[in-house]
Amino acid sequence: MMGLIFAKLWSLFCNQEHKVIIVGLDNAGKTTILYQFLMNEVVHTSPTIGSNVEEIVVKNTHFLMWDIGGQESLRSSWNTYYSNTEFIILVVDSIDRERLAITKEELYRMLAHEDLRKAAVLIFANKQDMKGCMTAAEISKYLTLSSIKDHPWHIQSCCALTGEGLCQGLEWMTSRIGVR
Ligand SMILES: Nc1nc2c(ncn2[C@@H]2O[C@H](COP(=O)(O)OP(=O)(O)OP(=O)(O)O)[C@@H](O)[C@H]2O)c(=O)[nH]1
Numbered sequence: 296m297m298g299l300i301f302a303k304l305w306s307l308f309c310n311q312e313h314k315v316i317i318v319g320l321d322n323a324g325k326t327t328i329l330y331q332f333l334m335n336e337v338v339h340t341s342p343t344i345g346s347n348v349e350e351i352v353v354k355n356t357h358f359l360m361w362d363i364g365g366q367e368s369l370r371s372s373w374n375t376y377y378s379n380t381e382f383i384i385l386v387v388d389s390i391d392r393e394r395l396a397i398t399k400e401e402l403y404r405m406l407a408h409e410d411l412r413k414a415a416v417l418i419f420a421n422k423q424d425m426k427g428c429m430t431a432a433e434i435s436k437y438l439t440l441s442s443i444k445d446h447p448w449h450i451q452s453c454c455a456l457t458g459e460g461l462c463q464g465l466e467w468m469t470s471r472i473g474v475r
Pocket residue numbers: 319320321322323324325326327328340341342343344363364365366386421422423424425453454455456457
């Protein structure tokens with residue numbers, strides 16, 4: 296009983312924020328996902344220059360989410376966002392087969408970065424509404440996710456336009472908190 300009360304008080308007063316970075320190539324759907332999380336609606340986006348940051352609260356868990364521009368010229372500055380990151384959300388455009396190799400390079404570059412050594416990775420296989428898109432299983436295989444042993448990871452298929460799959464991704468993130 297005391298333990299329960301203490302836990303409640305702890306969660307009330309210790310409203311700590313968990314830092315999340317949303318990365319992926321340009322046009323993957325990162326900004327669309329961020330604003331689906333925030334407002335449950337599709338906003339009109341233009342390519343992000345720099346970043347957007349929003350606080351997203353899921354079941355009393357506060358996430359500070361940084362949505363970072365994915366254009367080629369901007370990727371070299373992703374690392375300025377890395378410190379204290381607990382979660383990486385990597386958004387993949389599931390119809391963009393040609394550029395999955397670039398996503399793979401970026402993924403492994405991030406995983407090797409010192410500032411991200413404690414980060415868990417959620418991969419969104421976005422745009423599942425597109426005809427002929429790759430499935431989460433195909434993307435997982437191509438990115439050789441099963442070889443990743445030093446970071447917790449999870450892949451979730453989704454469609455940012457309808458919001459399908461997004462909650463499941465967030466649930467995986469909240470389930471990770473307190474595990475470490
Ligand atoms: N069909 C479809 N289109 C999507 C989906 N998610 C996003 N889009 C569209 O993809 C385009 C790019 O979306 P953004 O959210 O701006 O992409 P981004 O990853 O933020 O791009 P940068 O800011 O340039 O890095 C927009 O036209 C979105 O409406 C989806 O699930 N399905």
